[in-house]
Amino acid sequence: MAAMMPLLSTKGLSCAFGGLRAVDGVDFALPCGEIRAIIGPNGAGKTTFVNLVCGRIPASSGKVFFEGRDISRLPAHQRVRAGIAYTFQITSIFPGLTVLDNVAPAAQRPSARQVAASGSSRERALHALEEVGLGQYAHQQAGHLSYGHQRLLEVAMGLALRPRLLILDEPTQGLSDGEIENFIALVREIGRKATVLLIEHNMDVVMALSDRITVMERGRVLAEGNPEEIRADQAVQRAYLGA
C-alpha cells in the first residue's frame, strides 16, 4: 500500500478570486520519483495551482496531501520544511547579497532531513551551487549575475533545501537555447534524487523531460498521460497545442 501512495496529491482543490474560479476542483496525484510537467494556455490556473500546493495562497476549498499527510492547513514555511521547494516564476533572489549568501539560508536551516545530511551548511550551499554550475560565482554579488545565471541561482536555492518535491515555475522563460539545453540536463540530474513538478511553456523542454504531463484548462485538469498520449490527444490539440 505504501508503495502506491503518491508523494503529492490534491482532492477537490479550488481557489476563487472574486467570482473567478482560478483553480476548480482539481484532483491530482504525483508519484514519488516522477518528473511531471503541467501545461496549459495562459490563465489555465497552473501557477495558482502550484501556489496552492506550496501554501503561498490559501485554498477556498479542497485538500493537499504530502507523503500521505494532510498539509492543507500548514503555512507555507512549514510546507517547505516538510520537503516542498518552490522556485519563483519571476526571479526572486537576494540581489544585495553574494551568490553564496543567497543559498546559505536554504542550506543552514536545520530540518529533520538535513541533520542526517553531510557537511557544514557552507559546504552544502557550495555543493548546491556546483550542482547548477555556479560554483565559480559564489562570491559575486547576486544582483550582478546575468539573467540566466539568476534563474540557475533560483534553482540552487531550491536544491539546497534538499527537497522531496521541487516545483519549478516556468524555469526556462527568458533563457537562450544553449542555456535551455544545459537546463534540461540539470533537471534530469535533479530528477534522480527528487520528484519534480514543472510548469513549462516550451514544448521541447516538456517533451524532453517529463515522464507524464498534466494539461490544465480554465482551472480544471483537461487530460493527463505520457508525452505520446498527450501529443495524440484530440482535446488537448484543440485546446492548446495546435488549433
Next chain:
Amino acid sequence: MTRAGARNLLLHGAVLVLLFALNFVLPEYHRGILSRVMVLAVFAMGYNLAFGYTGLLSLGHAMFFAAGLYGAGLTIYHLGWSVWPAFGAGLLAGGVVAAAIGFLALRTTGVAFMIVTLMFAQVFYLGTLYFTTYTRGEEGLILPQASRKLELPGAELILTDPAVRYMTALTLFAAVLVGIFLLVRSSFGRALVAIRENEERMRMLGYDVFANKLLAMIVSGVICAAAGAAYAVLFGYVGSGFAAIQYSILPLLWVLLGGAATTLGPLIGTLFMFYVIDIASGLTRAHLLVVGIALILVVLYFPKGIAGTIRERWLRWLQ
C-alpha cells in the same frame, strides 16, 4: 576565522580599548558627554537591529527605551528596589512591551508599520502622563542618590561618581556591542538580513518570517530597555519626555547618520549628533533645527550614513 572577520574583531576591540583609555584623559565635561553617548548608543544599537538589519522602520522605539527607564526608575523610587533587580525589571518591561507591540504591529508592513508603531508609542507616552501620580509626568522623578549604588560581590559601586558612571556605561556598551557583533554573524542575524532583502523568498525557503521578525523586535526592545534602565540609574532622572515622539526619531537619526546595518554606526551617529548639537547650542538655542536639517541632509545626500559610506567606498570588509 576569515581575514575580514579578524579585521573586524581587531577594529571593534580597538574601539573598546580607545573608549576605555578615554576615561583617563578626557576632561570632565567631555567624559560626561561620552558616558551619556555610550548609553544612548546602546539605544541606537537596539534600534539598528530592528531598522538596519531587519528592515523594520519603527517610529515608536521610545516606548521600549521608556519601558526600561520606568521599569527601573519606578521600582527604585516607589518600591525601594536596589539597582540589580530594578535593572532586571527594566529589561523585563522592555521585553514584554516589545513582544506585545511586535505581535500586533508586525501584521502590517511599510508605511502602515511606521504609523502603527508611532501610535502605540504615543499611547505609551500619554500613559506616562495619565498615571502622573506615579510618574510625575513631564516633571519626572529624581532618583535618590543613596539608591544609585551597584552591588557587586565584595564591592559597591557608587554610580553617581563620574568615573564609575563612565565605566558602567562602557561595560554595558561593550556587552551589547559584542552581543550584536556575534548576533549579526550568527545564522539568526543572516536570516534577518535576508528577510529585509526578500521576505517572500525567505518564507519559501522554510523560514517563519513572522517569528523571526518578532524575535528581532523583542531583542531590539530589550536592548533599548537596557539603555533606558541604565540611563535611569546612571543619570537619576526618569521623565515622560523620554517616551515622547522625539525619542523615537532620535535613534532613527543616529542610525541613519552613523550607517544602518553596521555595528559601529550607532556609536558614530550618536557621538556625531551629540557634538553637532553641542557646538550648535553655542550658536542657537534651537537645537531641534539642527536635528531637522541633519535628517534632511542625511536622506538627501548621505543615505548610507558614515560607516555605510566607508564600507561602500573603502573598507568592504567592515561589518
Next chain:
Amino acid sequence: MAFGPYFLLATLEGLVTAAVLALTALGLSLVFGVMRVVNVAHGEFYMLGAVLAWWLASLVSGHPAIGFLLALIVSPLLVAAVAFLAERLVLSRLKYEPEATIVATIGLLYIIQQLALTFYGPEARPVRAPFDMRIALPWFGYSAYKLSVIGMAVLLMLATWILLTRTKIGLLMRATQSDRETALAFGIPVGRVYAGVFALGAGLAAVAAVLIVPTQQAHYLMGLDPLLLSFIVVIIGGLGSLRGTLVAALLIGLSDGIISMFFSPTLAKMLATLLVALVLVFRPQGLFGTAMR
C-alpha cells in the same frame, strides 16, 4: 445643571472640531492619495498657518474683520508656497520613496517648529474674531463665529471638491493619481502636479488653522494634535478616500468633543489612539476605503 445643555454644548464644540479636522485631514489624504507619501510635517503647516495668521492680523489696524480676512487669504498662500518649495527642493529629489520621505518630512517638522519658536516665540496668541456675536440657544448663548467656522469649512471643502472634479487641474491630479507612468507618457508634468498637490494639502491645513485661531490661540507646538487626529481620520476613513475622510472627521470630531467633555482628555486621547492603531492592524483598508501599503 442637567445633561441636555452639556450635551448640546459638546455637540456644537464637536461639530466645530470636526469641520476644522475635516479640512486638515483632507489635505493629508490628498497628498497621500495622489503622491502615495505620508507627510509627517502636515501638523506644522497647520501651525504655520495659525502663526502667520497672527502676524498678518497684527500688521493691520482697524476692524478685526480686515485682519482676519487678510490672514484667511494670505496665510494659506504663504504656507502653500513653503510647501511647494519643500516639495521641489527635497521630496522630489527623494523620488517619493515612502520611507525616505517620512524621514525627510520629520526633518521638515523640526525645522518649521524651531523657526516658529525662534521668530514667533513660545507665547500663545489669539487672532481677534472678525465679528463678535452670540446666538441665543435654549440654555446658553453660543459664539456665532464658531458656527460660521462650520459653514466656512463646508464651503472650502466644496470648493476643493469642485477643484478636484470639475477643473483641468483636478483632472491632471486624478490622472496622476490613477497611473503615474501613463500620466508621464501623456506629457502631464507629474513633478509640478505633485508639487501642486503638496502645496494644496498644506494650504488646506493652513486655512483650517486660520479658521480656528480666533477661538484657540496660535502656539508653536500646536501642530502635533491635528497631525495625530488627521492620521486617525485618514486611517479610519481609508487613505485616499475623500468621502471616508469626511465621515471619519465627523465621527472623530463629535466623539472627541463629547468624550473630552465627560472624561479626562488624556485618557480619551489614549484610548482613541489605541483604538485607531488596532484598526490599522486588523483592518488596514480603514473602515471605508482602500489599503495603505
